[in-house]
Amino acid sequence: MEVKIANPAPLGLFGFGMTTVLLNLHNAGLINLGTMILAMGIFYGGIAQIIAGVMEFKKNNTFGALAFTSYGLFWETLVFLLLMGKWGWWAPQDGLGMVFYLLIWGVFTFLLWIVLFKSKHGADIQFVFITLWILFFLLALGDFTGSPFIKLIAGWEGIVCGASAMYVGFKTLLAESMAQA
Numbered sequence: 001m002e003v004k005i006a007n008p009a010p011l012g013l014f015g016f017g018m019t020t021v022l023l024n025l026h027n028a029g030l031i032n033l034g035t036m037i038l039a040m041g042i043f044y045g046g047i048a049q050i051i052a053g054v055m056e057f058k059k060n061n062t063f064g065a066l067a068f069t070s071y072g073l074f075w076e077t078l079v080f081l082l083l084m085g086k087w088g089w090w091a092p093q094d095g096l097g098m099v100f101y102l103l104i105w106g107v108f109t110f111l112l113w114i115v116l117f118k119s120k121h122g123a124d125i126q127f128v129f130i131t132l133w134i135l136f137f138l139l140a141l142g143d144f145t146g147s148p149f150i151k152l153i154a155g156w157e158g159i160v161c162g163a164s165a166m167y168v169g170f171k172t173l174l175a176e177s178m179a180q181a
Contacts, residue, residue, distance in 0.1 A: 005058055007176060012052030012068040013128075013169030019045030019075060020135075020162030027139070028155030038079050045075035063119060067112060074105060099144045106136030124168050131161035 019040045026033045053069030081101070085092025093101070113129035138154035141147075 005055055007172065008052035008055035008059070008068070009064060010169040010173040012049045012056075012064070012072075013165045013172065015044045015046075015048035015052065016068075016071055017162045017165030017167075017169060020132075020165065021159055022162075024135075024155045024158030024162060026155070027151055027158055029152060030155075033082075038082065041075040041079040046072050046079070047076075048072070049075065063112070063115060063121075070108070095143055095146075099140045102136050102140035102143065106133050106140060109133035109136055124164070124171065128161065128165045128168055131157060131164060135161050 019037075022031075022037050022040055023033075025031045026037060031037075049068045049072030051072075053065050053067070053072060056064030056068055081093050081098075084090045109129060110133040113126065113133055116126045116129060135154060135158045138150060138157060142150035142154050
């Protein structure tokens with residue numbers, strides 16, 4: 001008897017998308033970086049995506065497993081990078097370190113985007129990944145140059161990225177719900 005599990009992609013996409021939108025509302029200068037964004041980073045952007053990634057492993061979806069667990073852990077590390085220095089656990093990360101942190105995530109995302117061209121995934125998920133690797137590179141460039149304008153552009157681009165992930169999550173959920181009706 002085969003055990004079936006629900007599709008974890010909508011959970012992962014909404015966890016990523018909503019958290020990305022909220023953080024980039026901050027980057028766009030619309031809201032402050034406070035506990036709401038950090039809590040979303042830990043729980044919905046982080047833990048929920050890790051759960052989705054583990055479920056993708058069970059479905060034998062290597063791409064989904066890698067993407068969701070990795071970006072879940074991205075959110076966990078980002079929040080801890082921001083908080084460990086404030087809590088006095090470790091010296092805060094310097095600006096150049098954050099530039100390289102964002103760059104390596106940009107490279108990782110670029111590589112995943114390339115894989116999407118040889119997969120069954122459609123243009124909508126490719127759009128999520130292209131906007132995400134552009135976001136990482138813009139954030140790294142903004143940190144490197146100290147330019148508030150680049151950070152502002154990154155914020156608006158990140159809102160588009162997060163909203164596109166939410167769209168793909170909704171589209172996936174709706175299609176599966178309609179098929180089950």
